[in-house]
Amino acid sequence: MKRNMKYLFACCLLIVSVHLQAQNENQGSSPFVVKPYLQIGQSPSASSLDLLWQTADENADWVVEVKNPGNKNWAPATKPGFTFISAKGISRRKAYTVHLTELAPGSIFNYHLSKNGKIIFTATAMAPKNPEQPYRFVVSGDIGAATPDAKLLSRQAFLAKPDLVMIPGDIVYEHGLISEYDTKFWPVYNADISNDSGAALMRSVPFVAAPGNHDTEEKDFDKYPGALAYFLFWDQPVNGPLQKEGGPSYPLLKISDSARKAFMETAGNRFPVMTNFSFNYGNAHWLVLDANPYVDWTDKALTDWIEKDLAAAAGATWRFVAFHHPGFSSSREHFEQQHMRLLSPLFEAGKVDIVFNGHVHNYQRSFPLRFVPDKKGTLLVGGKDNKTVRGRVVNGRWTLDKIFDGKTNTKSNGVIYIVTGAGGQELYNPEQNNDPDSWQKFTCKFISSTHSLTVVDINGKSLKLHQLDTNGKELDAIEITK
DSSP, X not given: OHHHHHHHHHHHHHHHHHHHHHHHHHHSSOSEEEEEEEEOOSSOBTTBEEEEEEEESOOOOEEEEEXXXXXXXXXXXXXXXXXXXXXXXXXXXXXXXXXXXXXXXXXXXXXXXXXXXXXXXXXXXXXXOOTTSOEEEEEOOSOTTOOHHHXXXXXXXXXXXXXXXXXXXXXXXXXXXXXXXXXXXHHHHEEEEEETTEEEOTTTSXXXXXXXXXXXXXXXXXXXXXXXXXXXXXXXOOOSOOOOTTSXXXXXXXXXXXXXXXXXXHHGGGTTGGGSEEEEETTEEEEEOOOOTTSOTTOHHHHHHHHHHXXXXXXXXXXEEEOSSOSSOOOSTTTTOOGGGGGHHHHHHTTOOEEEEOSSSSEEEEOSEEEEEOTTOEXXXXXXXXXXXXXXXXXXXXXXXXXXXXXXXXXXXXXXXXXXXXSSSOOSOGGGTTOGGGSOTTEEEEXXXXXXXEEEEEETTEEEEEEEETTOOEEEEEEEEO
């Protein structure tokens, strides 16, 4: 039944992609600046998703209608709301949001958009899964460079037919700008047709993203007026710790009063709190964190929030964490940025199964491990002023579960740390690929010779993880059972 559903979903997506391509060719030009894409929204549930799109700054009557399985008629969604997106050098545009509700969990549904009474966009999507349903998600970091390998991996993600896609940071390069999304992100991950240049993913599958250094580290709006597009384009929970600009979780912006007003009108309550949040999907709880070095993860209010969040997830079968900078990496590149190791005891107490990271452009899998840090580590500073925080070196003691092999022994004792940052950017440390003597003792698998992404299948108390390259070849595979 699961295979048949996946096959049906794939066929529907292919038909819609071809239809949309013909539709756009007949129109001659698209009415969209950014075509419709799905998000989990600020209040995720198994029966709802949010639909977003952007247009030029013009008056139009937009209507979204949905048809659930078994229904003959189309039902109108809520009336679209919109904000304006404007920045120096960017033509003002409208950003629309519609809440899609009363979806049947785990079912294929159709939706279309009408502009001034004429249907101009149609797509097929899968409603979120409930805790009793099996599901698949893809994890891929450092994806937004629009390289040939990034495009090939977008196609592999499409072929995997996931229910959810998680990006552990570096959504776009180099500065997290509006213009970089326009040229390097939307054309690759929300294309009209799926081929070696991109995929029709985001209109059918919700993406979730953690912030990377290339997404939220640039705060100088005088130099980069379209910065921090992360807070404009992503519609995610805002249930993280209370934050304020200039506090331990987010630094002050360099921005004029007029630019701030324009930015905040669109960002709203997402800035700066949306850098840390949590949500449930299927039978899993997800904790998404900001691992950028400007965050002081020794701050008690922040660590207390993590502890409480994971404790409240006691009913979840699986618990995952996603953030950008890995605490446990064998790569020579970024090796000194170990600051997220400080949170390992909290992950262990909260019974986290897997931590997914990016930042390091390769694939690594640790043994299940437990880690006791030596105090707070040594703070690293740099930059021209020698005051910019770049991370911490955190020594300590780890305990490795080498009995677990993910094949015959599938019950892990500890947290497995996955670096899946080979999403398209230049690979890091290919010379270490066949040099296990250069790996740290906690590293079980290290692949730096090819780009890849992570595919995870969840079915009740069984988890199967596969690492696939740009051609769909399996590079690594493990199973975890409970």
